[in-house]
Amino acid sequence: MKTTGGSDAAKRNAGESAAEAVEDGTVVGLGTGSTAAHAIRAIGRKVDAGLDVRGVPTSFQSRQLARDVGIPLADLDSVAAIDLAIDGADQFAGPHLVKGGGAAHAREKVVDAAANRFVVVADPSKAAERLTHPVPVEVLPAARTAVAGDVRVLGGDPDLREAEGKDGPVVTDNGNLVLDCAFGEIRSPGELADDLSTIPGVVEHGLFVGMADEIHVGTDDGVDVERL
Template identity: 70%
Template sequence: MKQTGGSDEAKRRAGESAADAVVDEMVVGLGTGSTAAAAIRALGRRVDAGLDIRGVPTSYQSRQLAREVGVPLTTLEEATPDVAIDGADRIADGDLIKGGGAAHAREKLVDAAADRFLVVADETKLAATLDVAVPVEVLPDAVPVVEDTLEALDGVPTLRAAERKDGPVVTDNGNLVIDCDFGAIAEPAALSADLAAIPGVVAHGLFIDMADEIHVGTGDSVDVRNRE
């Protein structure tokens, strides 16, 4: 369910805008995806210039990038994030669908633990309603049962296939991902609760009422939207 779109310049502007909110001695949740990567690179440049921070990565990808650009790392066991910076696949009324990179279980854990959660995105991710498939990370043995339950909730589930090898996508946690299309989601909070209650579901990609700020990059500016 990997979502694409938006210019590299817009993503860079959004990432750098959120990175500017980070100050000395902060612990920063490091999101996954191309726009979050722009924020990590911006933080790396600031660390090189003397900024004193530690990062909590949300995936192998964000961990590797942080190491490459020189952001010191820590864990949730050692420190609580002051701020988390992460992307989104779709944004509507402040709610999000995430999980295009299959990292949403760890992302939700880190983003929820942070004192402030800053979302970075380009304009292509904005919509009137949440209307893309919802990633659902499931225990491998639970796939058939979860698929039946998702269909009972009027969803159309599809097991996510790997792009460069045979078989399904396997998450950093060793689980599988079902992308479930519910069409335009009229009541995302209710659906979020229903998905969380399914046995075998590790985490789903609906992030409801979690974002504190949304930094939307365009070709020449950034629109910062605060939670109302």
């Protein structure tokens, strides 16, 4: 369930702004999505100019792009720490995010949570007073029906994410399925996050509660940086 909205210029400005925080010797988490891709390309240009960094990718997509632009890569279990993670969001309200439009939220959450500093890159269309975006929930294939039932008990409306360009559902990098779960206005993101995490068969959900340290919101003319 990829989100739309926001110009490419706004996304590029946000991504390039966040990439300016990447310093020599940094281990950086590389997020997934169109806005994070601009950050990865900007980091690649810095590497080409002599910057010494290592990137920890969050998906096949971000890994491939990082390789294409020359960023040396490392796995999460091979680094002592992640200094900075840069990632996008499908929607944000203060430090709370909904992520998972690219079905990479399980790996994204592991990397973003491990980072000493988590910088979100977004365009203005992703901003909200309260989260309302459907929450992606990665589930074990055999548990899809059971998880969907439990989501309904919580007041959600689960929808199996179908692939584009081929028959069948989206399959994550981890070999699982994704339910996009609409809850309307989410008044208590932390409570819902806890409830979703306790459902058997849920691998990970797309609520990133209180995780963001900074949000770089790109516009066609520049960037607004919000430190949280």
